Amino acid sequence: MAKSNHFKTGEQTKAIHAGEYPDPFTNASSPNLVMSTTFVANADSGFSVEGMSENDPFLYTRWGNPTVKQLEEKLAVLEGAEAAVAFASGMGAITALLFHLLRAGDHAIISDVAYAALSEITNDVIPEFNIGITKVNTSDLNAIKEAVQPNTRLIYIETPCNPLLRLTDIAAVSEIASRAGAKLAVDSTFATPLATRPLEAGADFVIHSLTKYLGGHGDALGGIILGKKEALVSLRKKTAIRFGGILSPFNAWLILRGLATFPIRMRVHEENALKVARFLEMYPAVKRVIYPGLPSHPQYELARRQMKNFSGMITFQVENGQETAEKLAEKLQIIHYAVSLGHHRSLIFYLKNKDLLQTSFHFSTPQQLESWKEFAGEEGIFRLSVGLEDAEDLIADLEQALP
Numbered sequence: 249m250a251k252s253n254h255f256k257t258g259e260q261t262k263a264i265h266a267g268e269y270p271d272p273f274t275n276a277s278s279p280n281l282v283m284s285t286t287f288v289a290n291a292d293s294g295f296s297v298e299g300m301s302e303n304d305p306f307l308y309t310r311w312g313n314p315t316v317k318q319l320e321e322k323l324a325v326l327e328g329a330e331a332a333v334a335f336a337s338g339m340g341a342i343t344a345l346l347f348h349l350l351r352a353g354d355h356a357i358i359s360d361v362a363y364a365a366l367s368e369i370t371n372d373v374i375p376e377f378n379i380g381i382t383k384v385n386t387s388d389l390n391a392i393k394e395a396v397q398p399n400t401r402l403i404y405i406e407t408p409c410n411p412l413l414r415l416t417d418i419a420a421v422s423e424i425a426s427r428a429g430a431k432l433a434v435d436s437t438f439a440t441p442l443a444t445r446p447l448e449a450g451a452d453f454v455i456h457s458l459t460k461y462l463g464g465h466g467d468a469l470g471g472i473i474l475g476k477k478e479a480l481v482s483l484r485k486k487t488a489i490r491f492g493g494i495l496s497p498f499n500a501w502l503i504l505r506g507l508a509t510f511p512i513r514m515r516v517h518e519e520n521a522l523k524v525a526r527f528l529e530m531y532p533a534v535k536r537v538i539y540p541g542l543p544s545h546p547q548y549e550l551a552r553r554q555m556k557n558f559s560g561m562i563t564f565q566v567e568n569g570q571e572t573a574e575k576l577a578e579k580l581q582i583i584h585y586a587v588s589l590g591h592h593r594s595l596i597f598y599l600k601n602k603d604l605l606q607t608s609f610h611f612s613t614p615q616q617l618e619s620w621k622e623f624a625g626e627e628g629i630f631r632l633s634v635g636l637e638d639a640e641d642l643i644a645d646l647e648q649a650l651p
Contacts, residue, residue, distance in 0.1 A: 259326070259442060259511040267321030268504070281501040282314045297489050302481055311489055315497040319504050320472070323462070326441045326510075327454055329474035333484045334500060338437065338457025339365045340493035341471030345453060346374060348487045349402050349431060355380035356402040357395045360616050363410045363435065363457075364608040371610055383612060385619050386416040387547065389424065396428045403428075406435040407444070407554070411599055411631045412623040413538045413563055415547040418554065422450025437461070437590075442514045443557040447475065458495075458503050460590030461559070464513055468502040470495050513592070513636060517560030520642065521634040525562050527643045533572075533651050535565040538623055546622065560634040561589060565625040572651060573598035573630070579649035582641055589633035594642055600628040 257265070268279045287306040294300070297311060306312050320332040335341040342363070350356055358370050360383040370381045384391040386405045403425045407416040418434055425432040433453040434446035440461045446454045456462055458470030473483065488494060518541065525539040537544065540551035541558030551558065566572050576596060577585040583594040601624055611617045623629075634642065 262325050263322075263510045264508050266325035267318045267323075279315065279318050279501065279504055281497060283497050285309045297485050300485065302477075309497065310492060310494050313494075313497050313500070315504070316495050316500040319495070319500040319507075322504065322507060323441075323456075323472050324474060326507075327447065327474045328441075328445050329447055329454065329476075331477040331480040332472050332474045333480050333488050334458070334495040335471040335473070335488065336493045336495050336499075337469045338363070338455070338459060338471035341455050341457075341473045342366050342435070343369065344483065344487040344491060344493060345433060345455065345473055346370075346402075347491070348483045349433075350374070350377075350379045351401075352378040353399060354401040355382065355397045355399045356404060357382050357384055357386075357392060357400060357430075358404045359386045359406050359409055359416070360384055360611060361409050361412050361414065361609055361620065362404075362406045363437075364604070366404075366435075367608040371608075383610070383616075385414075385616050386421065387414050387619070388615070389417065389420055391615075392421060392424050396424065396430070400428050400430045402431050402433060404433045404435070406438070408438045408540060408559070408561065410438060411563060411629065412620070413438070413540060413545075413561060414619070414623055415540065415550050415554065417550055418444070418446050418449040418451060425452075426450070438559055438561055439555060440510075440514060440557070440559065442511055443555040443559060449554075452476070452479070459588065461514065461517070462507060462510060462590075463503040464506040464510060464590060464592060465502070466588065466591035466593065468499040468506075470499050470503050514557050514559070516636050517634060518557050520636070520639040521558065521560040521562055523639040524632070524634050524642055524646070527646070528562065528564050531647075531650060533566050535567065536625065538563045538629075562632045562634060563623070563629040564632065565627070565629055566650075568651075569598055569627045569630070570600065575651060576630075576649050580645055581648075582637055582645040583632075589631070591633065592636045594635035594637060595633040596630055598628060598630050599624075601626070602628075604628075 324332040382395040384395045405416045431452040434451045435455045437457045453475040456472045522541050528534045528537045539562045586595045587597050
């Protein structure tokens with residue numbers, strides 16, 4: 249069957265059909281799970297990835313796999329990208345991008361609050377390769393401009409950032425990166441392609457943890473980098489294949505299955521989160537709620553302009569956060585007290601300022617610390633990933649467990 253162009257179809261149609269085609273031998277409608285590590289080759293097949301073309305037959309699953317390729321094609325369509333490269337985890341994707349773009353003597357600007365593992369690897373490991381790293385509050389455009397150096401090769405942002413839910417203006421940062429001759433990478437995990445299309449706003453690369461909303465069921469690790477085909481062909485050869493952090497075909501198959509309901513799920517995540525956020529804003533023991541869909545969010549106008557869906561992530565502050573965390577871990581009946589996010593079930597976890605500022609986030613200016621406290625308070629925040637349960641049940645669960 250000839251392949252169809254799904255770029256002009258609706259989001260739900262893309263999520264179901266893009267990258268998937270009936271099996272030509274069995275006519276199976278659902279995508280096949282191809283677990284083979286090796287494939288029968290032609291006698292003239294090469295033994296090095298250097299001679300590999302994107303259109304070559306499959307040879308070895310570390311180089312490419314039919315199930316993984318279907319996932320990459322579907323995600324490229326959903327993101328509006330020319331190409332995609334899948335990895336074993338979100339952090340595998342981040343690491344591959346950093347090592348692909350940066351060399352000794354280069355400089356990168358990184359969001360001062362971002363996924364903890366990214367923060368930590370850019371605190372120590374990356375600088376050990378003689379790569380300069382400057383951490384800035386990327387919601388402050390002047391701070392980004394002031395951080396640019398002649399050797400700046402990359403500006404890396406998250407929006408909304410993990411865990412603060414602080415936003416960054418992608419289009420504005422794209423202009424700064426372009427003038428500096430640097431690449432712009434956007435981790436859009438919290439937003440997802442249903443909310444934000446960073447490539448349309450001028451980004452060069454988009455990163456997602458497939459473990460979160462795109463997989464959606466909390467049962468498969470994965471990561472993805474999306475962008476222009478020319479850049480990603482080189483990235484696949486130099487870092488994905490050589491570093492070996494490729495996605496398991498089984499996980500790719502699970503994520504493909506999850507993506508079929510992705511737009512539907514995101515609409516329910518947003519609907520539930522807005523109801524829960526409004527409840528928390530009115531709850532006496534809650535000091536502050538941060539949710540991009542609430543007018544009380546400090547960057548609500550940017551959220552409305554940049555996000556078509558406000559997602560399911562909420563943070564909130566209470567007095568005596570650690571004591572409250574212990575009560576929630578003991579008393580919650582529907583919401584799981586657990587890390588991670590973007591699953592069909594609701595998850596909550598307490599993030600203490602003291603711990604995070606010792607291990608992950610090292611601020612270099614008083615302004616950076618002030619911005620942290622504006623979003624996280626003095627003690628810390630609860631990060632609540634609102635799932636697909638009935639919103640009324642989630643509210644009742646919080647009400648019986650909160651002090």
